[in-house]
Structure formats: structure tokens, C-alpha cells
Amino acid sequence: MAKKFLLVLGDICENDEKQDKSKWEELGPWAYGSFGSGILVITRMDSVVLTIAKVIKKNKETFKLQGLEEDQCLKLLNSHVFAVVENPNDYKRLRSIAGERVKELSGSPLAVKVSGDVLNSSLVERHWTKVLNIDFVSPKLGQDDIFHILRLSCMFLPKHL
Structure with a gap:
């Protein structure tokens, strides 16, 4: 007798254009669970x-996730940028710059987090200008842009790393 289940496959990607269907054939039996x-x-x-x-x-049913709202992005960005600061209000100019930055991140939590962590490494406006002048995000984040975002975190690793 078939049993009820939920199989979650996370962060699945295709390595090449000619995806080998045979590796997915092991999922065949999973198509026959109970209602x-x-x-x-x-x-x-x-x-x-x-x-x-x-x-x-089986027919596919897709749900496309939307990005975060701008105010949610700003809250997340500030939580990463000012994580170790006692009073973030002491950094009004940087908070203003952060407010402008979130508009470029297309609601992507990953882009917000990476940007916040890189900016957090130095709460000096000159550092922020250097980071923010790098064009690493396109207006619509897609699968290829994720690598550009992650590259940003590598570009600003501390020298000892």
C-alpha cells in the first residue's frame, strides 16, 4: 500500500544544456504515493x-517566489551592516546610502545579505563608495547573477583570507 509523503529537493540546478534524464528516473517510484x-x-x-x-x-505546478519588498530589504540590509554597532543612528549618512542601495538589489535576500556583510567590514564612507561602485547586480536578478553577487563577497575578503 502506498504511503503519504513529501519529498523536498532543494537548490537543484542543471549543469549543462543536455541534462541527463536518467539520473532523475530514480524519482519514478515517488510519483505513486498515496493521495x-x-x-x-x-x-x-x-x-x-x-x-x-x-x-x-506528472504535470508541473510552479510557484515563482517574488523578491522582498524594499522596506524588508532595507531592514535586512541594516541588520547585516550594523550588526555589531550599538547605535546605528550614529551612522545617518551610511543609513541613507543603504536606503539607496536596496533599490538596486531587486528584492534578493542573498544580494542583500552579501552586500550587508561586505559593507559591514568597514563603516567608512570611502569603503562603501568603493563597494557600491562595482556593478554586480543587474536590474532583474537571474540565475547567472547569483555568481556575480557571490563574487562580491570574495572580492572584499580580509587580506589574511
Whole structure:
């Protein structure tokens, strides 16, 4: 007798254009759970969802997550930038710059966190100007832009690292 389950596959990506469907065939038996069972695939790539749906012979139902609202981004950015500061209000100019920065991050929590952590390394306006002059985010964050965002954190690693 089939059992009810929820299988969650997180951060699945496709390595090349010619995705090998055979590696997903192991999911075939999972398509026959009892009523209410499901497979949740978390990915940035529609092609991954299409491939898995074909292999398990089920219709795909997708939910595209939207980015954070600007005020949520600002709150998250400030929590990373001023994490070790007793009184963030002492940094009015930097808080103003942070307010402008969130508009460029397209609501991406990853971009906000990375930016905040890099900016946190030095609460000096000159450092912030240097960081913020790097064009690492496009107006619409896509799967390729994630690597640009992560590259930012590597570019500003402390010298001993």
C-alpha cells in the first residue's frame, strides 16, 4: 500500500544544456504515493522542473517566489551592516546610502545579505563608495547573477583570507 509523503529537493540546478534524464528516473517510484503526497523541487531553473515532471509523468505546478519588498530589504540590509554597532543612528549618512542601495538589489535576500556583510567590514564612507561602485547586480536578478553577487563577497575578503 502506498504511503503519504513529501519529498523536498532543494537548490537543484542543471549543469549543462543536455541534462541527463536518467539520473532523475530514480524519482519514478515517488510519483505513486498515496493521495496528498508530493515532490517539492526548489530551483532557479525551469528546465529542471520540466525534466523532473517528464520523468515522473506528472504535470508541473510552479510557484515563482517574488523578491522582498524594499522596506524588508532595507531592514535586512541594516541588520547585516550594523550588526555589531550599538547605535546605528550614529551612522545617518551610511543609513541613507543603504536606503539607496536596496533599490538596486531587486528584492534578493542573498544580494542583500552579501552586500550587508561586505559593507559591514568597514563603516567608512570611502569603503562603501568603493563597494557600491562595482556593478554586480543587474536590474532583474537571474540565475547567472547569483555568481556575480557571490563574487562580491570574495572580492572584499580580509587580506589574511
